[in-house]
Amino acid sequence: MRAGQHVLIENTYGNQVTDLWALAAADVFETSSLDHTRSVNSNIFFANGMTLMSSRRRPMLTMVADSGAVRHDTLLCPCSRELYRELGCAEDHRSCSDNFHEALSTLDLALPFTPASLNLFMNVPVAPDGSVDRLPPATVAGDTVVLRAEMDLVLVLSACPQDVTPINGTARTPRDIAVRLHDTNPAEVTS
Numbered sequence: 001m002r003a004g005q006h007v008l009i010e011n012t013y014g015n016q017v018t019d020l021w022a023l024a025a026a027d028v029f030e031t032s033s034l035d036h037t038r039s040v041n042s043n044i045f046f047a048n049g050m051t052l053m054s055s056r057r058r059p060m061l062t063m064v065a066d067s068g069a070v071r072h073d074t075l076l077c078p079c080s081r082e083l084y085r086e087l088g089c090a091e092d093h094r095s096c097s098d099n100f101h102e103a104l105s106t107l108d109l110a111l112p113f114t115p116a117s118l119n120l121f122m123n124v125p126v127a128p129d130g131s132v133d134r135l136p137p138a139t140v141a142g143d144t145v146v147l148r149a150e151m152d153l154v155l156v157l158s159a160c161p162q163d164v165t166p167i168n169g170t171a172r173t174p175r176d177i178a179v180r181l182h183d184t185n186p187a188e189v190t191s
């Protein structure tokens with residue numbers, strides 16, 4: 001994405017968690033950082049109007065529209081082959097971490113680690129005692145979010161393939177998302 005461009009992410013079927021990362025185009029070692037994001041926004045959730053920050057405390061993406069007006073998770077790690085091994089799945093079970101690295105490889109990019117992901121549509125309420133729950137998404141089919149790029153960046157998205165827990169809906173059936181790039185905020189154009 002170039003700075004100023006918008007990405008619209010549609011939760012086509014309503015049930016789908018989408019892991020998101022951004023890498024600075026100028027230096028992919030400057031990654032989206034949920035630590036910095038929580039600190040700058042003074043919030044453990046991500047919501048409309050908030051900005052995803054980089055590991056160098058620079059703005060990367062600002063959420064400018066959210067039709068579902070839900071709170072997106074910033075706390076839990078992306079799923080990985082180690083997690084699916086723990087859950088008793090086959091060794092070749094897809095994971096958001098593998099999706100991230102495979103997506104980078106298509107651009108001849110690589111990182112030797114997996115940054116924390118912004119977990120769009122992921123419904124992880126936090127209780128007063130600090131414990132977290134993992135609930136099906138509170139979104140409905142067709143819900144969209146729009147994010148504006150604040151710098152030139154590489155955007156990586158993974159439709160989470162978790163099919164053991166109900167994090168992608170009680171049917172435990174991961175589904176596609178739809179992604180479109182726009183030069184202006186599509187939510188403003190259509191409203």
Ligand SMILES: [Zn+2]
Pocket residue numbers: 019078079080095096097159160161162
């Ligand atoms: Zn996942």
